[in-house]
Structure formats: C-alpha cells, structure tokens
Amino acid sequence: VDSPRLKGRKRLTLREVSEIAGVSDATVSRALRDDPQISEATRRAVKRVADQLGYIPNATARSLAKRTSQTLGVLVPDVTDPAHGQFVLGFELEAAAQGYVILVSNSRYDEAVELKAHQTFLSNQADGIAVFSSVLDPIAALTRQTMGNVVLVEPQNVGALGLELKTGVIRLDDAAGIAEAVRIAVEMGHSRAGYLSGPAVAANVRRRQAAVRSLEEAAVDPLILLGSDALSIDAIAARIRQEGCDVVLCFDDQRAFRLLDVLRDQRIRVPEDVGVIGYDDVPFARISNPRLTTIAVPYQEIGAIACRMLLEQAASGVAAPSITVPVEFILRESLTPRPA
C-alpha cells in the first residue's frame, strides 16, 4: 500500500507507457482508444502494460488536443431545491452513461453569478451547458459573441423580448396542468380559487395566467391573488380567510407545504375548509400530512432530456427542436369535494 503523496505527485504519462511497452506514443494512444487500425496483438499488449502500471490518461491534455472536453456544464439556482436536485441527477446519470463529466454551479437566481458560471464553463471548454431557470437578460447574453452550445430549461426571460434564441429550449406545459387542476377543483364544487405566487419569474406568470383563463372558462369567480414571498405567509393565511377562498393553487410544493403549516397553526382545516394544490410533486408531497394534491413534473427525466439535447446539438451544430414537457395532475388528500 503506497502512501498517497498529496501534491506534486507526478503521474504516469502516455509516453512512459509507450517506452515500457516498446512502441511509439502514437501507438499507445491509438491502442488505448481502440483505433481499428491497430493490430489486435499490440492493442492487447499495450493495454496490459497500461493498466499494470495503473496509467490514468490526462483528460486535460486530451481536451486540448481534441478540442472537445467530454464535459458538460449544469447551472441551477440551487441544488438544494428538490426540483433542481432531481434535474441535476437525471442530467448527471445520462451524461455519465454517455461518458461525460459534469460541472455544476448554483446561481441563486443571481444574474451576475449565472453569467460568471457560464463563462467558467465556457473557459473549461464544456461541450455544452444546460441552464435551469435562467434569469439572464437575453440581451446581455446574446451580445457576448458566443454562448456556446446551450439548452435552456424553463428560462425566465427569453421570449419576453420576442428574441429568437438559437438554442434548444425545454418548457413545462404549465397551462395544461393548471387547467386540469382548475377543472377538477371546479367540478368538486369549489368556486373561489386563490393563487399563492412564487418569485417574479416567467413560470409564475404563466401559471397564474393559466389559472385566470381556466377560471374564466369555468365561469366561476375570478382568481384571487394572495400575494407572494414578499407578504408573510401568515398574512396570506389571513387573506385566505377573509376572501373566503375554498381552494388555493400554489406556485410550487414548497410554498404549499409552508401554507399547510400556517393553516394548521391558524386552525384552518385542509381540505375541509380550503383545498390546497401544489406544483412539482416533490417526493415529500406523497407523505405530507395531509398528502398534497399537486401537478407532477418529471424533473429527473427532464434532466436526461436536456443532456441528450445538448449532445445532439453538439453533433449536429444546430439548435435542437424545443420541446414542451407534459405535466400530470395528481389528486391527493389536500383537495376534496366541497362539503355541502
């Protein structure tokens, strides 16, 4: 057992392997990569020497020479958020399966941080970059001469200015999910729906508007805005009571859980007094008390898709067709028919 000298450890190079194997370095390079035009005999011989010596190729040198790094960058606001974590997991698993490593960074919804991370990825020659919930001002991004190979997931600003980005985009079918939720809530006899807002991002606006529209179509009372993170959650509970909401649609599960928590404190019963609907279907939604009715988003699968789109774009050289991922309404305890 060899003690790992931590620093300055000089690692084996391809050339040393070649000397011991008694062939040229080029041959070792080819043999190790299973280049077809190398004889089976030398290939095996070289490989034997290589892993006998414990040779680990230097990916850095390889990247420099090949001008491709087998590295992908992932930028999320916060891995700690279950949705983002699942996204990163799905992305990483797919990337690993394809022989890629991933660089990850947390932007904390900060435009400056996001931009810097993007540059860092570019600097590290990432073959592609996936950005989840990008808050970047598209003007700023596009003005720089290159964004590289990018896929945007649930971008917040793109499109706001009617810009056509030359990148693949993945969106959620928010409208359909919300419409379904509203339809079912109305069928259950609810007529005064409130909306618990999220951060000032595009998804929040889309979801709210979808709710407004769906309620209009259902010809019941218009959507009651309950305020967002700016307002204290207690104030929101108060509004729910005074507005007489019988169902609340939340921007996401996290907010829904917090709402359940304060409603419990205030002795407003869920679902008897008010129904609560989340968004995301994080793992916890199925074991909360009450279990949360929500709209399920396959974040892990989306991560895998983002990875594949990136690779596809890298190969084709053009933006992959953008897609809209379907979401699914999941009925659980936090929503029941309105008591007569």
Add this chain to the structure above:
Amino acid sequence: VDSPRLKGRKRLTLREVSEIAGVSDATVSRALRDDPQISEATRRAVKRVADQLGYIPNATARSLAKRTSQTLGVLVPDVTDPAHGQFVLGFELEAAAQGYVILVSNSRYDEAVELKAHQTFLSNQADGIAVFSSVLDPIAALTRQTMGNVVLVEPQNVGALGLELKTGVIRLDDAAGIAEAVRIAVEMGHSRAGYLSGPAVAANVRRRQAAVRSLEEAAVDPLILLGSDALSIDAIAARIRQEGCDVVLCFDDQRAFRLLDVLRDQRIRVPEDVGVIGYDDVPFARISNPRLTTIAVPYQEIGAIACRMLLEQAASGVAAPSITVPVEFILRESLTPRPA
C-alpha cells in the same frame, strides 16, 4: 447579435489578443493574471483589448501548463437526498468563492460507480476530491497507486479494517447527538425506545450503538430493533405497537417521515402514543405535521469545510487533521413527555 455557431467555433486565443495588442503572448498572459511585474499601462491596454474582443481564456490549456486545474470533484450517493444536496451546495459555494469549479457525480452507493467517478476526477486533474458516504472498500482504493488529494465525509468502510488512511476525514458526532436525544426522551418519561434502522452503513451502526449505550446508562429497557429498509414500513408500525414502544429513534429524517405517514394510517398518534425522533434536520422537518424532533446536522457547513480541507491539503501536501462535527438535538412536536 451574433448567431452562436454551436460547433467547431474557433475561439479567440491568447496569441491573437497579443497580436492585436501589439505585445508578446507572454505579456498578455501576465497582464491578464495581474502579474506584479507588468507595467500598469500595458496591463490596462491588454485588458481593454482582451475584453473588447471578448476573450475567454482556455482553462484546459492553462491546467495542462500549470498542472493544477482549479477544479474539485464531489462524489455523493445522490444529490436528490436533502443532506447530500446541502453538502454539495456548501461545497460549491465555497469552491466558487475560492475560484474553483466542481465536478459532481452520483454514486448511488455503488462501489463500482464510485471507483469510476474517482478515476474520472483524477483523469480530469481535479485538485481534490470530496467523497460523501464512501462505500468503497478501502483495500481496493488503497491498492491503486494513488487516490490523489481526498477528503472523506462520513465514510462507511474506513476504519472497519483498522486502516489508517492518509486523508482528511469528517465525521458526525453521532454518539453525542443520540445520547442527548435519549437523555431527553427518558427525562420525559419514555422507557421503551425503538430504533428504525437505515442502510447497512457505518453511521447506522454507530447511531444504533450509541442508543444502546445511552439506554443502558439510563437504566431503562434495552433498545428495541425495529428492522430496516428490508422490512416493510407497515410491518415496522406493527412491531412498534406490539413491542409497546413509546419513542422511536430513526436513522434519518426521511425514514422518520415515512414512519409518521404510516403511523397516521394506522391511527397510532404521534406524539401521544409514540414519540418520533429523526436525524439530519432536513428543511422539511420544521414544517411536517407533526413537526419533527430531530438531530440537526449542518450539512451545508460541512460541505464548505470539506472544500477548505481539500484546499489546505493541496497546499500543505499532507492530510488535514480529521474532525468530528457537532450535531444538535432539536425538540419539536413529534416528541412530548409521556402522558401520565
């Protein structure tokens, strides 16, 4: 606005910048890195040209030349787990603050995957690697000629064989946390404590044993083993009832939440009929219903510490002193004094 050619895009090199700036490439290199021995005038001139051209240095080439990549690897079983997510976040934030990028990989507690990820990080010249909850057989790991600069967080197998690893190690002070929990539970009048086991890892054994010992000292009934993931959670609830447990210590919060869920189904009241104690204090613990009594572990801070230890080791060349992180008992609704 320039259309981002996705592939084969030839990026600006240092040399091109130098030509336009009318100086040598070495000068540009120095100016950009604020080398003190460059005149203020040329430094500014060079920088102006560089960012006018939108020059982005090639970190790959830099790594090759400097033999240090400003890259750190992080290996966790599953980013989706709140504890791991927090760890990665803390690690990444600290790394970013120090100018490092991170590579992340999910091992899914699979030894082979873990080993491969480790090699990949090494291949990519990571300046350090943090492994959370490593399941690697230390023999296998040590036999390879180098592990590089590593920090182990809550390793599962190290020490089992009495091996002295030459790496920094971060452990949790499980025993103290559990002891405190048991002490308080006993003070509250509980006397039949059960333990809901986790995966077959070192931490699980440590926590269980700490509970056994603490109960002995308290001179109440010995610990009742409730089984682990192998047993269905329903079977566990049944055992709780038949054994007459009045308090259950769980390996982690996730299991505690699942337990709360099935106890609710079975109409066993928490905390009235049985108290429940988790471990980790994931964010959800404070808004679950009932809110979960647990032992808080500062995973995000641990991530930052791991990062710093890695950097310290890289600089000093020797293993950083191992540390044991204190944990904190947090009393919430799921545990109350035993009703008389």
Add this chain to the structure above:
DNA sequence: GTGAAAGCGCTAACAC
C-alpha cells in the same frame, strides 16, 4: 500497422 513530427493554448524559466 506503426512511427515521426507538429501542434492544441497556455505558463514558466531565462534572457535582455
């Protein structure tokens, strides 16, 4: 089928 040589984009002595 294999070797020699040039080069990927940068940093680091060493000169001047």
Add this chain to the structure above:
DNA sequence: GTGTTAGCGCTTTCAC
C-alpha cells in the same frame, strides 16, 4: 518590463 524558448500530455496528419 517584456520577449523568447520550451514544454505540459495528448491527438493527428503524413510518411513509411
């Protein structure tokens, strides 16, 4: 202060 010269460890024409 700044330029010149070698590499870093690999891939890749182009010969043979």
